[in-house]
Amino acid sequence: MAKEMIAMLLAGGQGSRLYALTQKLAKPAVPFGGKYRIIDFPLSNCVNSGIDTVGILTQYQPMVLNEYIGNGQPWDLDRLYGGVHVLPPYQKASGSDWYKGTANAIYQNIPFIERYDPEYVIILSGDQICKQDYSDFLRFHKEKNAEFSVAVMEVPWEEASRFGLMVADENDKITEFQEKPKNPKSNLASMGIYIFNWDILKKYLEEDEADPNSENDFGNNIIPNLLKDGRNMYAYHFDGYWKDVGTISSLWEANMEVMDPENSGIDLFDENWKIYSRNSGMTGHKIGANATVENSMITDGCRVDGNVKHSILFAGVKVEEGAEVEDAVVMGGAVIKAGAVVKHCIVAENVVIGENAIVGAMPTADEKGVATVGPGVVVGPNAKIGPNAMVSKNVEGGEEVW
Amino acid sequence: MVNSNANALGIIFPNAYDSYVPELVNDRLMASIPFAGRYRMVDFVLSSMVTSGIDNISILVRNNYHSLMDHLGSGREWDLTRKNGGLSIYPPYSEKGMKVYAGRVDGLASILPTLKDQKEKYVILADTNIAVNFDFKAMLEAHIASGADVTVAYAKEEIPEAMMKNQDFSNLYFTFNMDGNHIKKIYINSEEKGVQNLSMNIYIMDREFLIKEITAAFVRGFVYFERDILAPNTDKFNIQGYEFNGYKARICDMKSYFDENMKLLKDENLDGLFAGNPIYTKVRDDNPTRYIAGAKGKNSLVADGCVIEGIVENCILFRGVKVEKGAKVKNCVLMQDTVVECGANLEYVITDKNVKVSVAQELHGTDSFPVYVAKGQIV
Numbered sequence: 001m002a003k004e005m006i007a008m009l010l011a012g013g014q015g016s017r018l019y020a021l022t023q024k025l026a027k028p029a030v031p032f033g034g035k036y037r038i039i040d041f042p043l044s045n046c047v048n049s050g051i052d053t054v055g056i057l058t059q060y061q062p063m064v065l066n067e068y069i070g071n072g073q074p075w076d077l078d079r080l081y082g083g084v085h086v087l088p089p090y091q092k093a094s095g096s097d098w099y100k101g102t103a104n105a106i107y108q109n110i111p112f113i114e115r116y117d118p119e120y121v122i123i124l125s126g127d128q129i130c131k132q133d134y135s136d137f138l139r140f141h142k143e144k145n146a147e148f149s150v151a152v153m154e155v156p157w158e159e160a161s162r163f164g165l166m167v168a169d170e171n172d173k174i175t176e177f178q179e180k181p182k183n184p185k186s187n188l189a190s191m192g193i194y195i196f197n198w199d200i201l202k203k204y205l206e207e208d209e210a211d212p213n214s215e216n217d218f219g220n221n222i223i224p225n226l227l228k229d230g231r232n233m234y235a236y237h238f239d240g241y242w243k244d245v246g247t248i249s250s251l252w253e254a255n256m257e258v259m260d261p262e263n264s265g266i267d268l269f270d271e272n273w274k275i276y277s278r279n280s281g282m283t284g285h286k287i288g289a290n291a292t293v294e295n296s297m298i299t300d301g302c303r304v305d306g307n308v309k310h311s312i313l314f315a316g317v318k319v320e321e322g323a324e325v326e327d328a329v330v331m332g333g334a335v336i337k338a339g340a341v342v343k344h345c346i347v348a349e350n351v352v353i354g355e356n357a358i359v360g361a362m363p364t365a366d367e368k369g370v371a372t373v374g375p376g377v378v379v380g381p382n383a384k385i386g387p388n389a390m391v392s393k394n395v396e397g398g399e400e401v402w
Numbered sequence: 403m404v405n406s407n408a409n410a411l412g413i414i415f416p417n418a419y420d421s422y423v424p425e426l427v428n429d430r431l432m433a434s435i436p437f438a439g440r441y442r443m444v445d446f447v448l449s450s451m452v453t454s455g456i457d458n459i460s461i462l463v464r465n466n467y468h469s470l471m472d473h474l475g476s477g478r479e480w481d482l483t484r485k486n487g488g489l490s491i492y493p494p495y496s497e498k499g500m501k502v503y504a505g506r507v508d509g510l511a512s513i514l515p516t517l518k519d520q521k522e523k524y525v526i527l528a529d530t531n532i533a534v535n536f537d538f539k540a541m542l543e544a545h546i547a548s549g550a551d552v553t554v555a556y557a558k559e560e561i562p563e564a565m566m567k568n569q570d571f572s573n574l575y576f577t578f579n580m581d582g583n584h585i586k587k588i589y590i591n592s593e594e595k596g597v598q599n600l601s602m603n604i605y606i607m608d609r610e611f612l613i614k615e616i617t618a619a620f621v622r623g624f625v626y627f628e629r630d631i632l633a634p635n636t637d638k639f640n641i642q643g644y645e646f647n648g649y650k651a652r653i654c655d656m657k658s659y660f661d662e663n664m665k666l667l668k669d670e671n672l673d674g675l676f677a678g679n680p681i682y683t684k685v686r687d688d689n690p691t692r693y694i695a696g697a698k699g700k701n702s703l704v705a706d707g708c709v710i711e712g713i714v715e716n717c718i719l720f721r722g723v724k725v726e727k728g729a730k731v732k733n734c735v736l737m738q739d740t741v742v743e744c745g746a747n748l749e750y751v752i753t754d755k756n757v758k759v760s761v762a763q764e765l766h767g768t769d770s771f772p773v774y775v776a777k778g779q780i781v
Contacts, residue, residue, distance in 0.1 A: 279685045283681070283703075285703070287704065294693060295693060296692075296693045299691065
């Protein structure tokens with residue numbers, strides 16, 4: 001039984017610019033938005049778009065991600081035929097290879113794709129926050145009779161040179177591809193989401209693999225080769241919310257935007273496009289008698305006895321009496337002890353912030369840093385973490401880190 | 403076999419004491435009454451059985467059980483989709499000769515063939531009107547150690563007035579005259595004042611014992627396990643009591659339903675019910691709860707999926723509740739997807755699922771008599 005379209009989700013990225021947050025887990029497993037991980041977005045998009053077969057390509061620190069995905073049940077992707085499959089690099093009789101590049105990761109899994117005999121393959125990125133209907137993208141791809149389509153976003157012209165750009169004609173047919181050019185001819189940035197006709201993808205993957213000089217990368221090799229051969233390539237305009245949360249500040253910002261769905265465009269409250277996640281199984285959150293909570297998002301298992309303002313608390317966070325939390329992203333299981341002040345920062349999973357410690361600071365005109373405390377770190381009482389600090393080791397009581 | 407599972411199967415009676423809360427069981431049963439923000443009553447005993455290593459659980463439903471079937475599904479959320487055992491729901495009329503049961507005896511008689519087929523040595527029986535994080539494994543160990551025919555869990559407490567008031571021929575409750583752990587006499591619907599040994603209706607016995615006694619009792623036309631099998635035979639059977647002194651929430655009327663919810667606003671009570679083993683429930687995939695500018699939350703237990711723009715104080719909010727701008731909710735239990743519109747003012751109110759309180763409406767109950775708004779009503 002052939003599938004019309006299956007998804008291949010690139011989830012091997014290290015996310016090195018998230019440093020302390022991605023020491024022990026791959027970027028797609030980074031917690032987001034109170035009860036999600038980044039990978040919940042593409043996975044939920046798949047299932048909401050009717051895609052029931054997803055291969056997840058992992059490489060960097062896959063343990064947390066593997067455990068999180070499990071059999072795919074939270075996303076309704078535990079299927080008899082299809083469903084979600086984690087695809088790490090593996091040893092073959094002829095030797096073994098890490099995934100050398102994005103294209104090589106797909107190349108090494110051609111046998112997986114062929115099991116489902118799809119007409120189309122959608123390539124997804126596991127490190128973006130985006131709610132997108134892939135079935136509409138596929139409709140476009142079919143309407144244009146395309147062999148390859150790429151989802152693009154209009155970006156401000158002054159920022160265009162940071163992106164891979166698609167130059168397209170009035171029919172959305174792609175005529176040129178510019179990778180981070182000095183002089184952009186277009187402001188259509190590639191979102192790294194592609195639909196291929198499977199026969200075309202397979203052909204180009206095999207040719208690319210045979211080329212010893214190739215970096216085996218979609219952006220640098222496959223797309224230029226398609227262009228060179230004059231393939232039917234189209235740009236699909238997407239104008240919803242999209243964010244590559246590759247840096248501490250963009251991750252923090254995207255979390256803040258979740259709290260403002262009316263203006264930011266990222267609405268996690270949409271009954272018709274739910275984002276699924278593995279459930280914490282904790283009881284409801286408890287707001288104490290002396291707590292104040294303002295303009296925040298709080299999820300199961302939290303105990304709030306302090307003051308929380310414009311912050312996101314993930315499952316099981318404790319904010320003790322007198323503690324102050326503002327503009328903060330506080331991930332699962334973290335404890336903010338009495339009198340601590342936690343502002344404009346990211347506090348990762350299972351961190352303990354000691355009594356009266358100070359983490360981060362509200363931004364000023366020349367200081368806008370987002371302080372980051374890595375997973376499991378214990379910050380001693382009265383310690384001080386500066387607004388630009390990136391902490392991945394325990395901090396003694398009274399110590400200062402800048 | 404690795405010894406991680408208890409050698410016992412569980413049987414749950416989800417309709418027991420339905421008539422204590424007629425309003426809440428209008429189109430559901432005791433087991434599916436929402437409780438503590440995101441749970442249903444059945445979750446507590448069911449999860450406790452699972453975390454005690456019991457993975458073969460039968461639920462003998464009697465009537466109004468659609469909501470329970472919907473809640474339980476295949477039992478996946480309780481890890482009960484098993485090849486061997488797992489969750490079985492037995493509706494009436496599923497077999498020839500089966501009728502809607504009146505008591506445990508005819509209920510159990512209807513599943514005798516299945517009961518005979520099981521492999522577990524012991525059987526645990528439980529109701530769902532008590533929310534409790536219960537260690538069935540410890541009780542089973544006590545049962546085996548004592549060599550009893552039947553072990554029954556009880557708590558030392560006063561008989562709630564509501565139970566005395568609510569009693570009729572189908573709502574029996576039991577107290578024990580004990581010598582050490584040995585139960586010498588079982589009293590039915592006692593009206594004694596002061597602390598009693600009040601049964602929690604959790605029983606452990608040998609499966610063969612249960613089959614034998616149920617068969618004998620059914621043939622004689624008996625109905626109630628306690629009244630007809632145990633109480634007359636305290637001399638013949640070795641019946642042991644197992645004292646439970648942990649936290650429990652017993653529902654015996656609307657007032658106690660309200661009070662038991664409210665009690666969870668105290669941290670020690672919340673921990674008493676939840677700090678032990680996890681309590682599982684059906685996942686709804688709600689987003690985290692959002693407090694919008696102007697919202698004020700104080701001393702409340704709030705589930706996911708709520709949007710709060712107004713003032714919430716001393717409340718239990720279930721999943722998906724909306725409290726709009728300027729609305730004020732104090733000392734309330736608001737069940738799933740209740741909407742309190744702008745400027746409405748609620749005090750001592752219980753709203754059932756999908757209730758809407760319209761703009762600027764006022765609704766006031768009292769501590770001793772909370773107002774109840776039925777499922778789907780618009781105020």
